[in-house]
Amino acid sequence: MTGVSEGESVTLDELKRKMAEFAKERDWDQFHSPRNLLLALVGEVGELSEIFQWKGEVPKGLPDWKEEEKEHLGEELSDVLLYLVRLSDICGVDLGKAALRKVEINALKYPVKLCKGSSKKHTHITATPATANDNNCCCDGV
Incomplete structure (x- = not known):
């Protein structure tokens, strides 16, 4: 269904192309202003936050979570990532390079x-x- 075999990585460039194609096919470019994408991203972060709300600290790997809870988490994480990738593309920011630069800055800090x-x-x-x-x-x- 994803076109990616098990163990194969997906690049930010692939996601960027897929998102651009997805929006173009639906004539959504007209709605994808930086502001609109940012607000959509914030909304998705809120939905992601709701998954963890009231659970307290959660151990790595989520060993006590049901499979459907983990699947829902994956969907919300994906929504956040996809909006972030789309926003960076619309703003002309190479997200991969910006992230690596930020890691270098943080290493100095x-x-x-x-x-x-x-x-x-x-x-x-x-x-x-x-x-x-x-x-x-x-x-x-x-």
Whole structure:
């Protein structure tokens, strides 16, 4: 049904092409402004959030979830991803490259020496005198 064999990866470019084709076939490009896509994305994030609402912490792998719950989760995650891919395409942003760049930026914001095992935001990380002059520390002495 998906045209993708088991174990085969799907690229963001493939999703982008599929979404563009899907919208074009339905003459929906006229509705796919950045604002409209963003609002649709926010709505889908809300639907995704509802799945976890009131469940408390959930263990990795969702071992206690029924198969239909996991399937529903997959559908909502997909809705979020597809709107995000479509929004990035409409805005002319290469989402894959932007994501990789963001990982690099975060690696600088959160150096392993200062952040390993911590969930603190980069603005709350303090460099010790021994690491403050370290070239890998980019926390600007915070």
